[in-house]
Amino acid sequence: MSEIMAIASGTWRKILRMKVVYFLIACVYVLIGSAYNYDVLSLQHHRDLMIDISLVLNTVAAFIVVISLTFDIPREIREGVASTLLTKPLGRTQYVIGKAVGTIVTGVVICGLVALGFFVIFNLAFGEKIALTMIQSHLLVILSLVPMTAIGAFFAVVLPEMIAPIVTVVAVWFSYSTGVLSKASILYGGILPDLDLFNFKSHAVYGGAIGWDYIGLVFVWGLIFSAFAISAASLVFNYKDIK
Amino acid sequence: MEYVIQTENLTKYYGWLFWKKQEPSLENLNISIPKGSIFGFLGPNGAGKTTTIRLLMDLIKPSSGTATVLGCPPDNIEIKQRIGFLPDTPAFSSYLSAYEFLDTCAKLLRIPSSERRNRIEEVLETVKMSKHAKGKLGTFSRGMLQRIGIAQAILNKPELLILDEPLLGLDPYGRQELKDIILNQKRNGTNVFFSSHILSDVERICDHIAILNKGHLLCSGKLDDLLSAVGYRLHIKTGNDELAKSLMDEASGTMRLPDGGWELTFSKTESLPRLNDVQSKNRETVTLTPMRENLEDFFFRKIENDDRK
Numbered sequence: 001m002s003e004i005m006a007i008a009s010g011t012w013r014k015i016l017r018m019k020v021v022y023f024l025i026a027c028v029y030v031l032i033g034s035a036y037n038y039d040v041l042s043l044q045h046h047r048d049l050m051i052d053i054s055l056v057l058n059t060v061a062a063f064i065v066v067i068s069l070t071f072d073i074p075r076e077i078r079e080g081v082a083s084t085l086l087t088k089p090l091g092r093t094q095y096v097i098g099k100a101v102g103t104i105v106t107g108v109v110i111c112g113l114v115a116l117g118f119f120v121i122f123n124l125a126f127g128e129k130i131a132l133t134m135i136q137s138h139l140l141v142i143l144s145l146v147p148m149t150a151i152g153a154f155f156a157v158v159l160p161e162m163i164a165p166i167v168t169v170v171a172v173w174f175s176y177s178t179g180v181l182s183k184a185s186i187l188y189g190g191i192l193p194d195l196d197l198f199n200f201k202s203h204a205v206y207g208g209a210i211g212w213d214y215i216g217l218v219f220v221w222g223l224i225f226s227a228f229a230i231s232a233a234s235l236v237f238n239y240k241d242i243k
Numbered sequence: 244m245e246y247v248i249q250t251e252n253l254t255k256y257y258g259w260l261f262w263k264k265q266e267p268s269l270e271n272l273n274i275s276i277p278k279g280s281i282f283g284f285l286g287p288n289g290a291g292k293t294t295t296i297r298l299l300m301d302l303i304k305p306s307s308g309t310a311t312v313l314g315c316p317p318d319n320i321e322i323k324q325r326i327g328f329l330p331d332t333p334a335f336s337s338y339l340s341a342y343e344f345l346d347t348c349a350k351l352l353r354i355p356s357s358e359r360r361n362r363i364e365e366v367l368e369t370v371k372m373s374k375h376a377k378g379k380l381g382t383f384s385r386g387m388l389q390r391i392g393i394a395q396a397i398l399n400k401p402e403l404l405i406l407d408e409p410l411l412g413l414d415p416y417g418r419q420e421l422k423d424i425i426l427n428q429k430r431n432g433t434n435v436f437f438s439s440h441i442l443s444d445v446e447r448i449c450d451h452i453a454i455l456n457k458g459h460l461l462c463s464g465k466l467d468d469l470l471s472a473v474g475y476r477l478h479i480k481t482g483n484d485e486l487a488k489s490l491m492d493e494a495s496g497t498m499r500l501p502d503g504g505w506e507l508t509f510s511k512t513e514s515l516p517r518l519n520d521v522q523s524k525n526r527e528t529v530t531l532t533p534m535r536e537n538l539e540d541f542f543f544r545k546i547e548n549d550d551r552k
Contacts, residue, residue, distance in 0.1 A: 006350040014338045080334035084395070087300045087328040088351035089320050241257070241303040 003090045004098040011102025015068060016109060025110065028057045029117045036125045047126055048205045051134060054118035055201045058111050058141045063172060065107040066145070066152040070168045073099055073153070074161035083242050093234035100153045100230060107145040115142070136210045137200040143219050144198035148172055150226035150233075151193070157233040157240070193225045246311075247403050247434040248276040248299060253308035255294050268294045270458045271308065276436055276451065281429055283445035283466075284438040285542060286455035292438040293331055295455070296407045299436075300328055313403055324352060327401035331408045331438075333392035337381030341372060341391050344380055345398060352399040366394040369424060385412035393424065404428055406437035410444055422448050446538035454542060456549045470535040474510040475518055478530040486525065493517070508534065 015021060035050035042049045073096075076082040086095060115138035119130045151171050155164045175195040197218050203210050253272040258264045269291040276282045286292050297303045299310055301317040315322045335344050345363045354362055367373045370390040375383070380391065389412045396404060404425075410418050418441075425435050425448055439445050445452065446466070453463035462469060474495070479487045481503035491497055496508040509518060522531045 002353070003351055006347050010336055010339065010347055013343075014336065017338060080330055080332055081336055083297075083300075083302050083330055084328075084333070084335060084392075085347075085351065086302060087323060087326070087330075088348060089323040089353065090351050091320055239304065242297075243302075 003094045004101060007085065007090070007095055007098025008102035008105060011069075011072065011099055012106045012109070014072075015065070015106045021110065025061075025113050025117070028061065028114050029121060031057060032118050033121050033125070047128075050118075050122060050125065051205050052201055054114070054122075055137055055141060058114045058118075058138060059144070059176075059199075061114050062107050062111050062141060062145050062148060065103060065110055066148045066172070067165050067168060068106075069099060069103040069149060069152045070156040070165040071161070072103075073156035074164060077242055078161060080243055086242060092237045093230075096153055096157060096230060096234050096237055099156075100149045100226070103149045103152070104145050107149070108142055111138070111142045111145065131207060133200070133203050133207055133210055136215060137203060140198040140200055140210075140215060140218065143215070143222060144195055146219070146222040147175075147193040147195065147225045147229075150229035151175070154229045154233040157237045193222070197221070245278040246275045247278050247280075248274070248282075248310070248312055248436060250274050250295075250299075250310045251308055253295070253298060253310050254306050255291075255298060255303065256306045267306070267458050269298070269455075272455075272460055274453050274460065274463050276434070278434060279429075279432075280451045281425065281435040281449045282437070283449035283452040284436065284455070285440075285442070285445060285452055286438075287546060289457075290455040291458040292455055293407055294458075296331075296405060296436075296438060299405060300326075324399060325402040327396035327399060327404045327433075329389075329392045329396045329404075329406045329409050331411070333388045335380045335388065335391065335395075338379065340377050340379055341367065341383075341394075342376040344391065345395055348395045348398055354399065362398060366398050369397065370394045371420065386414060386417055389413055390417070393421065397424070397428065400431070401433055404433050404435045404437075406435070408439060409437055410439055410441050418444065442539045442542055452538070454545050456546050461545045461549055466538070467535075470538065470541055472533045473536050474508060474534040475515065476532045476534050477505075477507045477509065477518060477521070478532070479505040479507070479525075480528040483525070483528050486521070486529070490521065 032050060032054050035046055035053045037046070038049055039046040073082075076085075082095065086092065115135075118138070119134075122128065122134075123130065152164075152168050155168045155171065158164075159167055171192055172195065175192045176199065177196075200210055202208065250272050253269060254267055255269040256264055256267045272291070272295060284292050284295070294303070298305055299312055299317055310317055313322050313325055336347075339347070342363060345366065346359065349359045349363060364373065364376075367376055370393050372387065372390050372394065375387065380388065383391065389409070393406075393409065396406065406425075409421055409425075413421060422444060425437070428435055450466055451464065452466050452469065454461040477490065477494075483505070487497070487505040487507065490507055493509060493514055494507040495510040498506045500506055518531050522529050
């Protein structure tokens, strides 16, 4: 476990030390706050618009963090950083899990900051208390990091450096489009996760209740999917020649 | 005899299926590295040195053959706790400071947290990088990275130190310091296996060598056994000019030493019986030492002979 955490801490340190991350979070705050000014354009639905934008931008933030993983693992392999680490008593599976855990922790911090910023801006703009559904919707976005990271880790290990991020983008996009593409069963036969399970924008906007049991089940489902994806990634990685 | 590394018909083809290379990068390598040795692994570029090291560190998988490191197969994770490794191009997480990177390595090596700080400071001192402990690795020069690479390799006080081109990128002082570190490691009981192109350094510090060319082993063994005698050097102390003059006709070279003594060199091995006789009669004043072929000549001879085949 300590080996996994050593790799994970390296991963989150790397991203969370970048000043540009905080600049981008500040930009996200500005975009969320700017929804307040769309009262005329949205026919006085600017409150709903702000909630919607906050969830979309938080999902995009989670997605960008996951994409960073698809660049990070192949680059570490190419530059030889991975080979230095793997000559220590560290299994290749532990390396992949450590990278995934580090990415999830990074995503939790960044998405958590986006959500917190939104709650403050929303409260200041509309003087309303933050509804439980809003918190739950943002929590679901944060929980979606788990299966998304597993997809990213799988492609980062299996595919070459330039292809992995592109394929990950397509896979995540398809995974969020289950409503539209539900008839293409081959895509959802257990290969791609149904990330729409984590999408509760309408509940957040219109106040429908989300049960904690649902959130718990979705989280467990995400963990099981991740276990399979990471196991498959490890299986390939264990036989891969490392520069 | 106990061996720290043994390989049996170790072979590696790069690529896969249709992309598999026709020529192996390493073919039927059989080497045995005895315990307590400093083993130099030599060969021109593309000879298969780095491939062998990567196979021994389980970074790549063999196409056929087997290897054992400290008595275990290379994919045994636990033995890595007893090995130190420096890659040929040291690349580390550039955003970490030297201390943070070594701390990560120490965690991976399961060094107890109570000892970690002291051990990191100790190795930084050994590689003369204490002043740069807080510096980001991304800002370090090639030589500084090499030193950090050495620091992480000796962090766990390894039983076996595997160094791939450790002298590369170091200035003459750095090279000397590294040679001292390697010799110190040997004194502490560490077995050292390293590849290098700098033959003079290998000759100075290694007791065993192996030479690879085009993926196959040309020779392996004790350096003293491999380098043949090419002549003899006779040192005659001051005040024995008559003795020196009597041998000058046979000598291929003579030199008057600043202290008044003589140094005569004999390139013909037939002179040995007579020289032995001279030495036995003048034990107090004469010293006879064999002159052996240097490693550079030996290396080129072996490679050229192999290339001609």
